[in-house]
Amino acid sequence: NTGFPCNQDLIHCTHRHEYPANLNIAIKNSCNPYFYQVMRAAVTRRQTGNPSEDLHRGLGQWQKLVKSFGLGDKLGVDMGQEKGGFIPSPEFYDKRYNKQVASRPSRNKSARFRGWNYKTIYSLSIGQGEIGLTGLQTANVMATIANRGFYYTPHFVRGIGKGGQLPAEFRQRHYTGVDTTLFKYVIPGMCEVVDGRGGTARLASLRDFGIAVAGKTGTVQNSHGYDHSTFAAFAPANDPKIAIAVFIENGGFGGSAAAPAAGLMMEKYLRGKVARYHARMEDWIKYGNLTVHLH
Ligand SMILES: [Zn+2]
Structure with missing residues (x-):
């Protein structure tokens, strides 16, 4: 719970915001x-x-x-x-x-x-x-945070085990070296990213459906053109079922392109459908030019 000033002499801060006290x-x-x-x-x-x-x-x-x-x-x-x-x-x-x-x-x-x-x-x-x-590693970090400190080696599967029984080799947990109490501080911060006032990824919110999303945007500087837009998340924050990472080349700021794409995919996965009023957002993602529409 240590604060550090948002000192722009050290490195640029993309966002104008309150004092980062923690x-x-x-x-x-x-x-x-x-x-x-x-x-x-x-x-x-x-x-x-x-x-x-x-x-x-x-x-x-x-x-x-x-x-x-x-x-x-x-x-x-x-x-x-x-x-x-x-x-x-x-x-x-x-x-x-x-x-x-x-x-x-x-x-x-x-x-x-x-x-x-x-x-x-x-x-x-x-x-x-x-x-x-890699994208998979980024999603796996989300799974690790969602699990509060461990991950399973990811696999591509069509089905799981015989009669739902998972062989032991797939149940091996890989624990991180960090103090697990830290996740208690990181996860609420990641929920604020999505649902907090002025959070950077509000377009990924599933609050309307009672689902808390924990996520983090990224804007990857690109010397060859527009920045790359990234967003990684898991949901529901307190009973995670899905972890996801979205990377949109030249998509610009992470919250404007990758976040809504991830939000829609999580909505579809968790609810089985996408709300009708999100259709417009789906169109933006399918047909492009998100940055123009959503800024
Ligand atoms: Zn700052």
């Missing part, structure tokens, strides 16, 4: 400066007396936790050609930046600088930079 408010408003500062505090903790070594160690710990959510490696689904994505290690940055450091090992260990610092890697704090995720 994780809940920061998630709701997708506050980049908040996550910049949270990660900085986490990976630059004093551990060795040498800031460069501290960061090296801190990023290694960060990588391990992030990978415990099934990221950075293949999940092991049943189809070939699965991609593993990428979660960078401290050694990755050593290789890229510290050539001269490696060739001239300093005798004075406390003065040793590895050639990169937090400014080099801060994009990781908002899920950008060198991070690579």
